[in-house]
Amino acid sequence: MAAPLSTALDIYFSGHHSDVKRTSLSRKWLRQNMSKKFAICCGTSKSTPKAHPTSEEPGTKGASLSEQLKPLSNITLSSPTTEQSHVLSKPKSIWVNPTKPKRTVLSLQRQKRTSHSYNPQIRDLKRFAQKLNDCDDSEGDFLAALEEIPQPLTRDNALLVLNSLRPWQKAYLFFNWLKSRNLFPLETIFYNVTMKSLRFGRQFQLIEDLANEMIENKIELDNITYSTIISCAKKCNLPDRAVHWFERMYKTGLMPDEVTYSSILDVYARLGKVEEVLNLYERARATGWKPDPITFSVLGKMFGETGDYDGIRYVLQEMKSLGVQPNLVVYNTLLEAMGKAGKPGFARGLFEEMIESGITPNEKTLTAVIKIYGKARWAKDALELWERMKNNGWPMDFILYNTLLNMCADLGLVEEAERLFEEMKKSEHSRPDSWSCTAMLNIYGSIGDVELAMELFEEMSESGIALNVMGCTCLIQCLGKAMQFDDVVRVFDISIEKGIKPDDRLCGCLLSVVSLCEKSKDEKKVLACLQQANPNLVVFIKLVVDKKTSFETVKEEFKGIMSNAAVEVRRPFCNCLIDICRNKGLQERAHELLYLGTLFGLYPGLHNKTADEWCLDVRSLSVGAAQTALEEWMGTLTRIVQREEQLPELFLAQTGTGAHKFSQGLGIAFASHVKKLAAPFRQREDKVGCFVATRGDVVSWVQSQLPSAAATT
DNA sequence: TTAGGGTTAG
Structure with missing residues (x-):
C-alpha cells in the first residue's frame, strides 16, 4: 500500500544523504516553496516506484493515526534501507491536490497545563519540603522525617511537596513512598514531576524505567512526558533513545506539540542530520505551524x-x-x-541590528562577537567593542575575560592582555584559570618572550593553576623557538607527570621543535619526548631520513601517519617533516614529501592558474616546504619552456605577511631562497609577501640555466 | 528547576 503521508516531500526528502549539495538543494526548494499552498513536481524520471503515491494519497481515510504516521517515522527517522534508496533514486513528478489539506505532523496547540487552585497549606508544605531537603541523604532519615508530614496528605499537597524536593534522590524516594502508600492514583503529572527531577540528575535509566512503568500500568504519557524523556536523553548524550521515544510517540498516535517537536529537531540537528531536520521543519510549516x-x-x-x-x-x-x-x-x-x-561582516551587522532593536547583549553575545573580531583580526572593531562594553557596563564573566585575552593574542595586543590579566587577578569572580594562562602563554610565545612565559609557568604552579595541554604546547613552542631544548624536555616531563595527555597538536609542536634542532644531542632529547607522545611518528621520522627507504614505503607509511592524525595537524606534520629532511640535506626526500602532501590533499590551492596568471601560494607552508615548492615550480616551468608550451603573462608567488604579526619569517626566507636560485622573481614594493615575474623573465631565466639552449636561440 | 524545548572559550 502507498505510504499514506507521502507527498512530493516524502520522495524528495526521504534520503539520508547529508552531502552539501542535497542540503542546499533542499533549502533552495524550501525557500521557493514555503509560501506556496501546494506541492509541485520534483523529479524527472519516467518510472514510477510502486510503493509511492502519484496524484492522490490513497488509503488514508479511516486509517488510524498511528498508521498514518508510520511512514513518517519509518521514512524520515529510521536508517536508510534499500527500498528508500530505490525511492530516492527514482523520483517522480507528482502533484498533490492543492485543495486537500496537509496532513499534520504536529499539534498546533501546545499541551495545556492543568491549573491548580491556591493551596492554603502552601506555607506549611513548603516548610516541610525544606525540612526534607535539609535532612540527611540516607533513606532511613528521610523516611523518618516523612512521618511529620502535615495531614491530610491530599493529591495536591503531595504534588506540591514532590515538586519542591531536591536533589533528585529525594524526589525519587518521595515518589516511591507515595506509590507504596497507595493514597490516591499516581497520574501522569506525578511521573512528569519526578522525571523532571531525575533529569536534573541526568538519571536517564530511571526515567526510562518510569516511562515503561507508565506503559505497563496504562498511565498516559503526554507531551510533557515525552519532551522530558527526549531532553534527558539528549542531555545524557543518548540520541538513539531520544529518537526511539519520539518514534514511539507517533506509533501510539500521540501528536507532538511544538515543544516536543523542537526538542527532537534539536536531537537531529546535534546528530548533524540536516536533511532530516529540514524535512521535519518543512512538513510542520506546511501544516500551518x-x-x-x-x-x-x-x-x-x-x-x-x-x-x-x-x-x-x-x-x-x-x-x-x-x-x-x-x-x-x-x-x-x-x-x-x-x-x-567565517562571516565577520554579517556578524557585525547582526550585532548592531540587535542593539538597534533594543536588546541588551549578555556575556554570551559579547563572547561570540569579540571572538569573531579577534579571529578576523579586526583590531579596530574589537577595541571599539571592548570600549563600548566598559562604557555601557555590559555584563562580563570569566569566559568573556578569557575570550578577550584570546582576542589580544590573535591581534598581538600584548600590553592590553597584560593589563586585563592583572585586572582578573584582582577581581572577585573572574580569577585567571588554565584558559587565561594559556592565552598569556600564547601571547608570550608569539612575541618570543621566553622569560615571561617561563615566569608565568612558575607562577602557575605556585598559585595552583594547572597547565593544560594547549598551554603546554604554547610554552614548548616558545622554548623551541628560543632553542632552549633542555627546558622543552623539562616542561614536557612535568606536564606528563601532571597527567597531561599529549594530543596531535602537541605532537606537531614537538615535531616542529625537532626541525629546529641543530645538534644531534638536542634532537635525540626532543625525539625522546615525541617517543612518549607518538611513537609511530618517531618510527616514521627514522624511516624518512634513511636514504635507503624506498619512495613506495614512505608513501605507504605517510598515508598511515596522516590518516591517524587529526585533520588540522596533517599539513603542519608534513611541513615539519619536509623541514627535518631539508635540514639534513635530504632535498630529494623533501620533494617526495611535498608531492605526497599534495597527493593527499594537504596543500589545496598551492597552485592557482588562470589564463593570464599562475600563482604559487605558499602561505600555509613552512620555510622548508615553501623552498621545496619553489624549486618544484621552477623545475616545472623549465620543462614547460623547453617544451615550448603556453605560459601566462604573469607569475606570482605569495608568502603572505604571516598570519600573525609576530611571524613574518616566511617572506624573508623565501626571498633569500629566490636569490639563491637566482629565480627571476622580485618582491613587490606595494604588497609585502608578494613576488612577481613576467613570462619574459621566466623564459630568459630558463635559458640562462641551460647554456646550450641559450646558445641555440 | 516549581510538570516540557534553544545560546558562551584554543
Missing part, C-alpha cells in the same frame, strides 16, 4: 555547526517572513553561527 524563536535557535545552531552561511540566512529570512522577532538567545546563536561560517 508558526515556529517560535526556540526553533529558530535550534536551526541557527545547526547551520552554524557546519558553517553553512546560506542556512543561517535562511533562518533569518524565515523569521522575517513569518514576523518572528529574534530574541537574545536567537541573536546569540546566529552570531555564533556567523562566526563559525
Whole structure:
C-alpha cells in the first residue's frame, strides 16, 4: 500500500544523504516553496516506484493515526534501507491536490497545563519540603522525617511537596513512598514531576524505567512526558533513545506539540542530520505551524555547526517572513553561527541590528562577537567593542575575560592582555584559570618572550593553576623557538607527570621543535619526548631520513601517519617533516614529501592558474616546504619552456605577511631562497609577501640555466 | 528547576 503521508516531500526528502549539495538543494526548494499552498513536481524520471503515491494519497481515510504516521517515522527517522534508496533514486513528478489539506505532523496547540487552585497549606508544605531537603541523604532519615508530614496528605499537597524536593534522590524516594502508600492514583503529572527531577540528575535509566512503568500500568504519557524523556536523553548524550521515544510517540498516535517537536529537531540537528531536520521543519510549516524563536535557535545552531552561511540566512529570512522577532538567545546563536561560517561582516551587522532593536547583549553575545573580531583580526572593531562594553557596563564573566585575552593574542595586543590579566587577578569572580594562562602563554610565545612565559609557568604552579595541554604546547613552542631544548624536555616531563595527555597538536609542536634542532644531542632529547607522545611518528621520522627507504614505503607509511592524525595537524606534520629532511640535506626526500602532501590533499590551492596568471601560494607552508615548492615550480616551468608550451603573462608567488604579526619569517626566507636560485622573481614594493615575474623573465631565466639552449636561440 | 524545548572559550 502507498505510504499514506507521502507527498512530493516524502520522495524528495526521504534520503539520508547529508552531502552539501542535497542540503542546499533542499533549502533552495524550501525557500521557493514555503509560501506556496501546494506541492509541485520534483523529479524527472519516467518510472514510477510502486510503493509511492502519484496524484492522490490513497488509503488514508479511516486509517488510524498511528498508521498514518508510520511512514513518517519509518521514512524520515529510521536508517536508510534499500527500498528508500530505490525511492530516492527514482523520483517522480507528482502533484498533490492543492485543495486537500496537509496532513499534520504536529499539534498546533501546545499541551495545556492543568491549573491548580491556591493551596492554603502552601506555607506549611513548603516548610516541610525544606525540612526534607535539609535532612540527611540516607533513606532511613528521610523516611523518618516523612512521618511529620502535615495531614491530610491530599493529591495536591503531595504534588506540591514532590515538586519542591531536591536533589533528585529525594524526589525519587518521595515518589516511591507515595506509590507504596497507595493514597490516591499516581497520574501522569506525578511521573512528569519526578522525571523532571531525575533529569536534573541526568538519571536517564530511571526515567526510562518510569516511562515503561507508565506503559505497563496504562498511565498516559503526554507531551510533557515525552519532551522530558527526549531532553534527558539528549542531555545524557543518548540520541538513539531520544529518537526511539519520539518514534514511539507517533506509533501510539500521540501528536507532538511544538515543544516536543523542537526538542527532537534539536536531537537531529546535534546528530548533524540536516536533511532530516529540514524535512521535519518543512512538513510542520506546511501544516500551518508558526515556529517560535526556540526553533529558530535550534536551526541557527545547526547551520552554524557546519558553517553553512546560506542556512543561517535562511533562518533569518524565515523569521522575517513569518514576523518572528529574534530574541537574545536567537541573536546569540546566529552570531555564533556567523562566526563559525567565517562571516565577520554579517556578524557585525547582526550585532548592531540587535542593539538597534533594543536588546541588551549578555556575556554570551559579547563572547561570540569579540571572538569573531579577534579571529578576523579586526583590531579596530574589537577595541571599539571592548570600549563600548566598559562604557555601557555590559555584563562580563570569566569566559568573556578569557575570550578577550584570546582576542589580544590573535591581534598581538600584548600590553592590553597584560593589563586585563592583572585586572582578573584582582577581581572577585573572574580569577585567571588554565584558559587565561594559556592565552598569556600564547601571547608570550608569539612575541618570543621566553622569560615571561617561563615566569608565568612558575607562577602557575605556585598559585595552583594547572597547565593544560594547549598551554603546554604554547610554552614548548616558545622554548623551541628560543632553542632552549633542555627546558622543552623539562616542561614536557612535568606536564606528563601532571597527567597531561599529549594530543596531535602537541605532537606537531614537538615535531616542529625537532626541525629546529641543530645538534644531534638536542634532537635525540626532543625525539625522546615525541617517543612518549607518538611513537609511530618517531618510527616514521627514522624511516624518512634513511636514504635507503624506498619512495613506495614512505608513501605507504605517510598515508598511515596522516590518516591517524587529526585533520588540522596533517599539513603542519608534513611541513615539519619536509623541514627535518631539508635540514639534513635530504632535498630529494623533501620533494617526495611535498608531492605526497599534495597527493593527499594537504596543500589545496598551492597552485592557482588562470589564463593570464599562475600563482604559487605558499602561505600555509613552512620555510622548508615553501623552498621545496619553489624549486618544484621552477623545475616545472623549465620543462614547460623547453617544451615550448603556453605560459601566462604573469607569475606570482605569495608568502603572505604571516598570519600573525609576530611571524613574518616566511617572506624573508623565501626571498633569500629566490636569490639563491637566482629565480627571476622580485618582491613587490606595494604588497609585502608578494613576488612577481613576467613570462619574459621566466623564459630568459630558463635559458640562462641551460647554456646550450641559450646558445641555440 | 516549581510538570516540557534553544545560546558562551584554543
